[in-house]
Amino acid sequence: MRTYSVLLLDDEHLALQLLENFCAQLPDLQVKGRFTAPEEALDFLQRETIDIMFLDIQMPMLSGTTLLRSLPNPPVTIFTTAYSEHAVDAYNLNAVDYLLKPFAFERFLQAVGKARAHLNRSSPITATAEPASTPQHLVCKVDGRLEKIAIDDIVAVEGMREYIKIICRTRHYITLESMKNMEEWLPADAFIRTHKSWIVAKRFVQSLDGNLLNLEKLKIPVSRERKDAVVMAVFGR
Numbered sequence: 001m002r003t004y005s006v007l008l009l010d011d012e013h014l015a016l017q018l019l020e021n022f023c024a025q026l027p028d029l030q031v032k033g034r035f036t037a038p039e040e041a042l043d044f045l046q047r048e049t050i051d052i053m054f055l056d057i058q059m060p061m062l063s064g065t066t067l068l069r070s071l072p073n074p075p076v077t078i079f080t081t082a083y084s085e086h087a088v089d090a091y092n093l094n095a096v097d098y099l100l101k102p103f104a105f106e107r108f109l110q111a112v113g114k115a116r117a118h119l120n121r122s123s124p125i126t127a128t129a130e131p132a133s134t135p136q137h138l139v140c141k142v143d144g145r146l147e148k149i150a151i152d153d154i155v156a157v158e159g160m161r162e163y164i165k166i167i168c169r170t171r172h173y174i175t176l177e178s179m180k181n182m183e184e185w186l187p188a189d190a191f192i193r194t195h196k197s198w199i200v201a202k203r204f205v206q207s208l209d210g211n212l213l214n215l216e217k218l219k220i221p222v223s224r225e226r227k228d229a230v231v232m233a234v235f236g237r
Helices: 013-024 038-047 063-069 083-091 103-121 177-185 224-235
Strands: 004-009 029-035 052-056 076-081 097-100 136-143 145-150 155-162 163-167 172-176 193-194 198-201 207-209 212-215 218-221
Touching: 004 013, 004 038, 013 103, 013 136, 013 145, 013 224, 029 038, 038 063, 052 063, 052 083, 052 103, 052 177, 052 224, 063 076, 063 097, 063 155, 076 083, 076 212, 097 103, 103 163, 103 177, 136 172, 145 163, 155 177, 155 218, 193 224, 198 218, 207 224
Parallel strands: 004 029, 004 052, 052 076, 076 097
Antiparallel strands: 136 145, 155 163, 155 198, 163 172, 193 198, 207 212, 212 218
16 A cells, blocks of 8 residues: 655644644655744755645745745645635635635545546556545544434534534534535435435434424424425435
8 A cells, every 4th residue: 555645734633633634544644844934934845855735824924825836746635724815816826725724534534535537647556556445434523522423323414603513423523614514424325414504314213294304302304395305305206
């Protein structure tokens, strides 16, 4: 299996830790450097060869876009930022992906897949590279700490304006995230959007009563426009 050297650059320690935790779940990624100061990362890049760089954009002293422009032979770059307005700059600089914070492990995995594909296009060992495994967890920021949530434990997700509630079998988590992102991150064969404010795990559904799905102790609404799709996906008819 081919391994890829990785550099992480973000001026927020929590964001760095999240990236490092994500990388640790993929055996083909080897973090060679982690930095909060852009000038230190730039010095490192002038001495070392890196395959993949996760690069924050808004940082003191030197922005991520300025740093990338200064590199004659930059690594394959994945931008990470909390500000969507930088997307155009990212793609103009040929970044392979653009992760909008906060992001879950599955979205991170998609970005890594793009980086691998880019590197392997000119690599003689493409055939030996092993695909990444299907993610088994989401990592979310809850009350200032990172929580690793097993996807198999998720019963439902409820939208709460800017926040979501992830309801598991024994507890729940509230985190700053969008329902759109959750719908993309959760496996489509196991979860379905029943309402603008609800996503459910199909295997926990017990019955449908009118426009309400019964999931053990939960009753979850099904919108009129989604009802046929929900019935087909959950009950197969």
